Amino acid sequence: MPSEHQPSLFASDEPSVDAAFTTARRIVLDEHSWVEVVPGWLSGADALFDDLMTTAGWEQRDRWMYTRRVVEPRLTAQYPRLADAPHPLLHTAAQALSAHYGVTYDGLWINLYRDHRDSTGWHGDGASTRRRECVVPVLTLGAQRRFLLRPVGGGPSTDLRPVAGDLVVMGGRCQTDWRHCVPKQTTPSGPRISVNFSASEQAVPD
Ligand SMILES: O=C(O)CCC(=O)C(=O)O
Ligand SMILES: [Fe+2]
Numbered sequence: 279m280p281s282e283h284q285p286s287l288f289a290s291d292e293p294s295v296d297a298a299f300t301t302a303r304r305i306v307l308d309e310h311s312w313v314e315v316v317p318g319w320l321s322g323a324d325a326l327f328d329d330l331m332t333t334a335g336w337e338q339r340d341r342w343m344y345t346r347r348v349v350e351p352r353l354t355a356q357y358p359r360l361a362d363a364p365h366p367l368l369h370t371a372a373q374a375l376s377a378h379y380g381v382t383y384d385g386l387w388i389n390l391y392r393d394h395r396d397s398t399g400w401h402g403d404g405a406s407t408r409r410r411e412c413v414v415p416v417l418t419l420g421a422q423r424r425f426l427l428r429p430v431g432g433g434p435s436t437d438l439r440p441v442a443g444d445l446v447v448m449g450g451r452c453q454t455d456w457r458h459c460v461p462k463q464t465t466p467s468g469p470r471i472s473v474n475f476s477a478s479e480q481a482v483p484d
Contacts, residue, residue, distance in 0.1 A: 293322030293367045297374045311450035313427060315438060323443035326367055327419040330471055333364045334388055351397050353390040360384050375475055379413045383475040394467040400457040406476045407453040408483045414448045417473040427458045
């Protein structure tokens with residue numbers, strides 16, 4: 279099992295993923311939805327983080343909230359075509375995810391939470407997840423932040439705290455029956471990047 283604390287078999291700092299998903303742990307949210315956490319799925323997360331910080335095409339986005347346009351409190355780089363993704367490891371990661379979950383991941387978007395004041399509010403992934411059941415993998419790099427899930431009608435949150443290299447995978451009806459968010463926090467934190475894998479097949483209703 280790859281671990282940051284064990285010497286790599288290949289004595290290399292090149293980031294790599296655990297294609298066997300050895301550490302995967304599934305949390306059943308309800309009859310139709312689940313979330314899987316795969317601790318340490320990526321080894322060498324810091325090298326990938328550093329690389330993406332400098333090479334990704336970060337953009338400041340805004341969006342309509344009711345009647346006003348608000349600037350999103352984070353930066354995003356979108357790669358609708360996986361071939362354009364800025365690091366070869368992202369291609370390897372998408373392939374491993376496709377093989378494991380049976381969904382062809384052919385694009386991705388990357389978010390940068392510059393510090394603890396950046397966040398994303400409660401949402402479902404919308405246009406990229408129009409199938410009744412979808413599988414949405416999110417890889418964490420950089421600082422640890424909270425990642426919360428709660429039922430669409432409200433209720434207690436499932437509180438995940440992925441650290442660098444951890445994978446969180448939302449499955450089933452998570453994008454319609456549940457909401458997820460990365461809340462702001464008062465405790466100072468360094469930057470975090472999340473890599474969100476998308477599949478054009480899931481953007482088409484079934
Ligand atoms: O940053 C994360 O962990 C989640 C991001 C997310 O949910 C999104 O961009 O849709
Ligand atoms: Fe999301």
